[in-house]
Amino acid sequence: MLNQESASSSVESESSSNNVDGCTSDGDIRRSNRKRKALPAEETSSRKRTKKTETIQDQIDAQRAEFEEKYEEKNQLGEGGCGSVFAGCRRADHLPVAIKHIPKDKVFCKHKDKNGRQISVEVAVMLKVESSTASSVGHSAPVSLLDWYDLQQELILVLERPMPAEDLAHYIEEHGGSLQEDEAKIIIQQLVDAAVHLKQNNIFHRDIKVENILIETDSDVPRLRLIDFGLSCINKKTSKYQTFYGTSAHVPPEWLNSCTYSAGPTTVWQVGVVLFEMLHNKDFRSTNFIRKRLKISSTLSLDCLDFLEQCLIKVPKQRPTLEQLLNHTWFT
Known part of the structure; x- marks a missing residue:
């Protein structure tokens, strides 16, 4: 159920009436010599199922009423x-x-x-x-x-629901389709820091992208908030995954090559995807990038260029860790 105790349901027994089971009209109670006829097993089972169904429905109705x-x-x-x-x-x-x-x-x-x-x-x-x-x-x-x-x-x-805020995809669009490098750096540094925190708690988001990032816009410095953990999982350090959950356009190269992926390198790849889309006014597609149909702009600063190239290394073992990204010279 929800984050509180389950709503309980009770059934009060009906009061006995006269002339039932030895109750006489003057209210004296006597032991009855009659034996109750046993219900067939199927009928008993059916009654139990009906009662259980009613109890579950009562709990659901109580939760919905509480929500409303x-x-x-x-x-x-x-x-x-x-x-x-x-x-x-x-x-x-x-x-x-x-x-x-x-x-x-x-x-x-x-x-x-x-x-x-x-x-x-x-x-x-x-x-x-x-x-x-x-x-x-x-x-x-x-x-x-x-x-x-x-x-x-x-x-x-x-x-x-942070207010005022909008998702990063709309935020980029409202800024002409791409962000200035300095603003992108502020957002990405917060994103990496958030990803490190999730990693320390063994959480793998699996679908970090511009649509799943909110930007709070009530101050001069944009503040990042992560949303939509519907495809996430609680991760073990050695876990490798053979079923892909996430955005198909952003699959890491290792999934395309061997149909396996792991939390750390995949998250680093997704950080790179987010940064690419913030700076290039283009939608990122992994297959296009791997086939060199999509290229990183040469107008970026050397530190930013290196950061992005490191995130998008095709071999997962060669990508930096999230902690190494936090210490990258682009952020210093």
Whole structure:
């Protein structure tokens, strides 16, 4: 269910009426000599199933009622392959929120929690991020998960909604299709720092791209926030993956060559993809870059050029680590 105790449901027994099971009209209770006729096993089983179904539906109805009482849902913000996102607010204090509706058949990745329950990996990852960040609402790069509701046929996530903010794709577009190198450096440094934090908590986002990055625009220095952990996973250092989750246009070369990829090198590649799209006014496609149909601009500074080339090295073992990227001379 959600982040609170499951809604309980109780069935009160009906009061006994007169002339039933030895109850006489004057209210004296006597032991009945009659034996109750046993119900057929199939009928008993059917009744149990019906009662269980009613109990589950009661819990779902209670959760939906709690959600509607606590939050007001407004206009739709977007729709993707994994669900729809709506603007909203928390009724108690009018805090802006994003409300994400995910049909159950679109919850592609699941995680077993400490109690053995199968829950959405997006929920598991965001709870793990929050537990590692003190007072994370408004303070961490990943947006915070405020509430979640498991309603059988759909999952509802209530997320922090930074205001004012827009995704990096629109931000780039509004700045003429590309950013100045100095501004790109500020954003990328925050992105690498956020990726290091996720790595330290064994979280692999798997789909870092301009559409999954929010830029807060209420100050002179843009601030980065990461969104959409729907394809993420809790990662082990030695894990190699043989099923690709992410944006197909941005697959790392190792996936194209051997159908395997790992967290660190893939994340570094995705950082390179984001930086390329910020600086070039072009959509990045891995196959075009590998075949040299897409080239890095020669007008970049030497440090920026080196940083981008290092991220987009075709051999994963030769790419720098995220920690090495943080210490790159471009940032000093």
